[in-house]
Amino acid sequence: xxxxxxxxxxxxxxxxxxxxxxxxxxxxxxxxxxxxxxxxxxxxxxxxxxxxxxxxxxxxxxxxxxxxxxxxxxxxxxxxxxxxxxxxxxxxxxxxxxxxxxxxxxxxxxxxxxxxxxxxxxxxxxxxxxxxxxxxxxxxxxxxxxxxxxxxxxxxxxxxxxxxxxxxxxxxxxxxxxxxxxxxxxxxxxxxxxxxxxxxxxxxxxxxxxxxxxxxxxxxxxxxxxxxxxxxxxxxxxxxxxxxxxxxxxxxxxxxxxxxxxxxxxxxxxxxxxxxxxxxxxxxxxxxxxxxxxxxxxxxxxx
Amino acid sequence: xxxxxxxxxxxxxxxxxxxxxxxxxxxxxxxxxxxxxxxxxxxxxxxxxxxxxxxxxxxxxxxxxxxxxxxxxxxxxxxxxxxxxxxxxxxxxxxxxxxxxxxxxxxxxxxxxxxxxxxxxxxxxxxxxxxxxxxxxxxxxxxxxxxxxxxxxxxxxxxxxxxxxxxxxxxxxxxxxxxxxxxxxxxxxxxxxxxxxxxxxxxxxxxxxxxxxxxxxxxxxxxxxxxxxxxxxxxxxxxxxxxxxxxxxxxxxxxxxxxxxxxxxxxxxxxxxxxxxxxxxxxxxxxxxxxxx
Numbered sequence: 001x002x003x004x005x006x007x008x009x010x011x012x013x014x015x016x017x018x019x020x021x022x023x024x025x026x027x028x029x030x031x032x033x034x035x036x037x038x039x040x041x042x043x044x045x046x047x048x049x050x051x052x053x054x055x056x057x058x059x060x061x062x063x064x065x066x067x068x069x070x071x072x073x074x075x076x077x078x079x080x081x082x083x084x085x086x087x088x089x090x091x092x093x094x095x096x097x098x099x100x101x102x103x104x105x106x107x108x109x110x111x112x113x114x115x116x117x118x119x120x121x122x123x124x125x126x127x128x129x130x131x132x133x134x135x136x137x138x139x140x141x142x143x144x145x146x147x148x149x150x151x152x153x154x155x156x157x158x159x160x161x162x163x164x165x166x167x168x169x170x171x172x173x174x175x176x177x178x179x180x181x182x183x184x185x186x187x188x189x190x191x192x193x194x195x196x197x198x199x200x201x202x203x204x205x206x207x208x209x210x211x212x213x214x215x216x217x218x219x220x221x222x223x224x225x226x227x228x229x230x231x232x233x234x235x236x237x238x239x240x241x242x243x244x245x246x247x248x249x250x251x252x253x254x255x256x257x258x259x260x261x262x263x264x265x266x267x268x269x270x271x272x273x274x275x276x277x278x279x280x281x282x283x284x285x286x287x288x289x290x291x292x293x294x295x296x297x298x299x300x301x302x303x
Numbered sequence: 304x305x306x307x308x309x310x311x312x313x314x315x316x317x318x319x320x321x322x323x324x325x326x327x328x329x330x331x332x333x334x335x336x337x338x339x340x341x342x343x344x345x346x347x348x349x350x351x352x353x354x355x356x357x358x359x360x361x362x363x364x365x366x367x368x369x370x371x372x373x374x375x376x377x378x379x380x381x382x383x384x385x386x387x388x389x390x391x392x393x394x395x396x397x398x399x400x401x402x403x404x405x406x407x408x409x410x411x412x413x414x415x416x417x418x419x420x421x422x423x424x425x426x427x428x429x430x431x432x433x434x435x436x437x438x439x440x441x442x443x444x445x446x447x448x449x450x451x452x453x454x455x456x457x458x459x460x461x462x463x464x465x466x467x468x469x470x471x472x473x474x475x476x477x478x479x480x481x482x483x484x485x486x487x488x489x490x491x492x493x494x495x496x497x498x499x500x501x502x503x504x505x506x507x508x509x510x511x512x513x514x515x516x517x518x519x520x521x522x523x524x525x526x527x528x529x530x531x532x533x534x535x536x537x538x539x540x541x542x543x544x545x546x547x548x549x550x551x552x553x554x555x556x557x558x559x560x561x562x563x564x565x566x567x568x569x570x571x572x573x574x575x576x577x578x579x580x581x582x583x584x585x586x587x588x589x590x591x592x593x594x595x596x
Contacts, residue, residue: 004426004430005426005429005430005433006430006433007430008426008427008429008430008431008433009430009433009434011430012430012431012434012439013434016439016442016443016446017442017446127571127574127575127578128567128571130518130570130571130574131518131522131567131568131570131571131574132563132564132567132570132571133522133525133526133529133563133566133567133570135526135529135545135559135563136545136559136560136563136564136566136567139552139556139559139560139563140560140563142552143552143556143560147553147556154553238432238433238435238436241435241438242435242436242437242438242526245435245437245438245441245530246437246526246529246530249529249530260438260441261441261530261531264438264441264442264445264532265445265531265532267445267446272442275438276434276435276438276439276442279434279435279438280430280433280434280435283432283433283435284433
């Protein structure tokens, strides 16, 4: 399953960069390069060979884990990615943490008190989360809490391994910004998934046995509503990756998202290709893990 | 998560109007959207004069009675820029949503009906979904150069798999229905079976999905502009108005917040309209189908 999908991704990424106008050799050599220099670069990069041969050669390299070297810095793409991975991982993981801790209970309460004011409020917040672009939320947070109130630093990154307290202050606004869209999605799915389960017989039985409502909701209903929630967390990784790129730009974090935008704007082909494959691999990998997680959450599912 | 064949058909005339009238939120959103669209169309009349007029002595004025949304770093009226920008942004959203719906429907109908196509096409769709839509769009636009066509194409590409999956799911559930079997039995060509007997079942969920795609496409255009690969500065869109605000944000936050909120209200109106249509047309169509860019 995962292998054909990655093959499709690789093909799209290859074609995107090779079929677009503009000569990669010219970009690398610069406008002033003479014809001999261009020919040499083409031969070095294999650009003089037929497209199919280039594709197969490239595919052979990435299968062996070689994503090439950056045209600008001459550093291997894989090294570049790993060097910038920490801020992105820290940001994404804290956003997921915030989402799960806040959005799942919110959605559950909304379903439990269906059609109440709290249900409407959660649904409204979810629509807002879907509609306001992440960067606008980011800038509003910076304006209110950094510029006006001076509670959080405006931008920049501090590693949690170097200074945990400062890292927390630097990370608070970006992770909230990134989490908002994700929270909108997860609270909605939790609500609708739980609404279905709450109408089931076993919930009535659980209540009839004299369980307190809290226990019915968290112990009986929620685990049975978990599969759609986990599925959407997996699909939402795509949302999270796009969000990472924007959030890192707003808050000036030196992560993989910034690396991507910088590489695209500089037309550093190997880095762009490598990063797209990297992001797709994360998406496919997370969804593979989630397929495995189904078996744990729902013993009826077997592969 | 998938729509099923019991989606009410649109044969009953005026079901869209009916759907709107029974839902006050959707009605209000529709009216708001109409007002925003009209303000974009008649931007020249409303704001008067040239939105590009550079007035260095009036730069970075805060919002007030003279300039509702303040002025930007070049002394241009942000309100005028936002209204003019709405033209391009709404157009991009509309084109991308319609193109995504059309292409996705054709692929979905074919892959749902011609079973041998299915494994290949669905793997390709999975592959497209695995690539972050915004990154693909940024890369494509920056490589090919920004134009209405490339920006719409870049945004559309990422939307196709969702439509394909939606339509395919409907086709799979409808194709075994007796009226489809009967049509096939009568020797009606596959092309006509698809168009006359299967496509109508897809219309209701498609309308809802197209509404959501419209909202997502407007957001994507803004993000492209924000990341610096949107339309050139001489074509105002919400994306590049926001992009130009970035440099002066700390001194003049209205250059980002005013167009940003205007954009957010538009997208929210479209999303609420979509929710209203969904509740009326197809209650089973889950929001989860819309995990987008």
